[in-house]
Amino acid sequence: xxxxxxxxxxxxxxxxxxxxxxxxxxxxxxxxxxxxxxxxxxxxxxxxxxxxxxxxxxxxxxxxxxxxxxxxxxxxxxxxxxxxxxxxxxxxxxxxxxxxxxxxxxxxxxxxxxx
Amino acid sequence: xxxxxxxxxxxxxxxxxxxxxxxxxxxxxxxxxxxxxxxxxxxxxxxxxxxxxxxxxxxxxxxxxxxxxxxxxxxxxxxxxxxxxxxxxxxxxxxxxxxxxxxxxxxxxxxxx
Numbered sequence: 001x002x003x004x005x006x007x008x009x010x011x012x013x014x015x016x017x018x019x020x021x022x023x024x025x026x027x028x029x030x031x032x033x034x035x036x037x038x039x040x041x042x043x044x045x046x047x048x049x050x051x052x053x054x055x056x057x058x059x060x061x062x063x064x065x066x067x068x069x070x071x072x073x074x075x076x077x078x079x080x081x082x083x084x085x086x087x088x089x090x091x092x093x094x095x096x097x098x099x100x101x102x103x104x105x106x107x108x109x110x111x112x113x114x115x
Numbered sequence: 116x117x118x119x120x121x122x123x124x125x126x127x128x129x130x131x132x133x134x135x136x137x138x139x140x141x142x143x144x145x146x147x148x149x150x151x152x153x154x155x156x157x158x159x160x161x162x163x164x165x166x167x168x169x170x171x172x173x174x175x176x177x178x179x180x181x182x183x184x185x186x187x188x189x190x191x192x193x194x195x196x197x198x199x200x201x202x203x204x205x206x207x208x209x210x211x212x213x214x215x216x217x218x219x220x221x222x223x224x225x226x227x228x
Contacts, residue, residue, distance in 0.1 A: 004158075009156070031214065033214075040124070042119065042217070042219050042220050043216075043218045044218075048214060090159065102208075102214060103161060104161075104216065105161070106158045106160075108156060108158040109156070
């Protein structure tokens with residue numbers, strides 16, 4: 001079984017709809033991240049969480065919100081989806097106990113299309 | 116502001132060739148650099164991580180080098196195979212951050228049988 005899972009894997013929605021993307025992990029890591037990837041661009045950090053009570057904005061948080069329901073679950077919401085939020089979304093985890101290495105491990109991605 | 120560039124954006128080579136992928140960064144104050152592989156529908160897989168104090172790392176047919184002073188890293192793939200076809204991404208971790216990665220846009224590699 002995959003250590004980091006994302007649901008759904010693909011989603012097509014319409015402008016103005018509220019969308020939630022979910023991420024679960026079985027790695028026991030305390031840190032979780034949401035990224036988006038656009039064609040021809042590198043990944044950009046949307047939000048990150050260092051533990052259940054810690055939520056931080058990344059580079060491009062406008063139009064997004066997150067919820068850390070438990071150490072293993074981190075959800076990303078688009079309150080009112082717009083077409084330029086069409087992208088590939090990745091969830092990642094890392095373990096602060098790994099020390100300075102803090103290597104990140106990624107889920108398979110969710111392809112979101114906003115019409 | 117740190118910027119990471121990968122050139123070329125796409126590369127197609129015959130099977131069996133040795134090849135080099137390039138990654139350049141503008142600020143040498145990095146903590147480490149990682150190379151990832153991205154397969155459609157399968158997320159990102161970490162291939163190699165080089166700490167700033169290291170010059171290279173090897174894993175099987177892959178060898179990654181790091182030259183901080185010139186702001187460059189290369190990923191060398193020996194005896195390429197069709198299964199190596201994927202997009203390869205590099206990311207640098209900033210020296211003053213314990214989490215932030217700055218990413219290149221990737222090189223899409225196609226190995227022709």
